[in-house]
Amino acid sequence: MPELPEVETMVRGIRDAVEGATLTRVELPVCACRPISIKPDFPLLQERVAGRKIVEATRRAKRVVLRLDNDDRFVVEPRMTGLVLLEDAPDETHFRFEWHLLLKRRRSILRFWDRRGLGTVRLFSAEEYEQELGPPKLGPDALEMTPKLWATQLSRTARPLKVALLDQKLVAGIGNLYASEILHLAKLSPHRPANSLERAEWNRLNKATLKVLELAIRYEGSTLGDGTYRNALNKDGSYQNQHRVYMKHDQKCPTCRKGTIERIVQAQRSTFFCAKCQPE
The missing domain is CATH 3.20.190.10 (MutM-like, N-terminal)
Incomplete structure (x- = not known):
């Protein structure tokens, strides 16, 4: 995890x-x-x-x-x-x-x-x-991305946006949990072809990535229900209390309060999103 x-x-x-x-x-x-x-x-x-x-x-x-x-x-x-x-x-x-x-x-x-x-x-x-x-085995670090770099990296593929975020050759460091959280905050559908985004959407994706990852670091990561993840001093992380969509399927969306969080499977991984907040 x-x-x-x-x-x-x-x-x-x-x-x-x-x-x-x-x-x-x-x-x-x-x-x-x-x-x-x-x-x-x-x-x-x-x-x-x-x-x-x-x-x-x-x-x-x-x-x-x-x-x-x-x-x-x-x-x-x-x-x-x-x-x-x-x-x-x-x-x-x-x-x-x-x-x-x-x-x-x-x-x-x-x-x-x-x-x-x-x-x-x-x-x-x-x-x-x-x-x-090094390159090309791993792409740029997610914390070092810019809107221009997002456009350069993700315009290479028409795969669904959520799947592209998990490709470490395109951008390094994002895993399944934070990909769902980032796309929700950016109001981007996980179904969108990665190369279909426009300039304003690259900006939103970049801003959401930095906000989610930096806040998760401040809260020392996410310790989920299995309790496996612990920090270096054997303490729980607390970012799980800030999750908007991850593992929240069938619950009311905390952002719009109108939609319901859905769970789908993409590339054999669970994706969580709100269709109202993240329309295709």
Whole structure:
């Protein structure tokens, strides 16, 4: 579930504890669940990072990035249920990877927890990082979009607008939850062909994207009914209390108070919208 706001919240939560810290070692905790994907092989990874310093904690789309002093980068992709934590996890049985840190004589452990085991931990050289996560593999970051850039990126496809927003090659960081929220705030139908928007609509889409994502970051992401997402200190996010349409199907639209929130399936993902607020 973690999307751009949740991953940005994770990064902000760990930054002070990891930037400038020395990696004393990395470990694979004992876990009876299926192993996650780790590359390169763990013994080689251990050898490459021993004694290295973390110089930057940042984000690339929906991934946590730890840049080391030799410009190698740990890239953690949480996927559906992964969390990067400094404090206790939802349970003790799904720890997957540990970074043991030393910062100003203080020792700490950064952990990757993943209930479903779909997440990944990869160590890239600077060149590998650009090859795997630079253009054209990932598009511009959603927080760096402009109306002109939206027009450039989405005019490439006639797919429904909601489906296009999920294409990480076009724009990076937006997932299913926030796509529905953005389109509702922008008053744009999820059915619209992405290349059919006009100038005023690109402006609305850009404004809505920044407003939704920045507010979600301020509220530290969305913790849904399954309780899986937690911030770096094992606390709930609270943006779920601000959702307008996501998982609100069959309820009255909070925006127009006339329509009813509908749920449809697009590209095998649920889309939530109000037909009155978001006419085709």
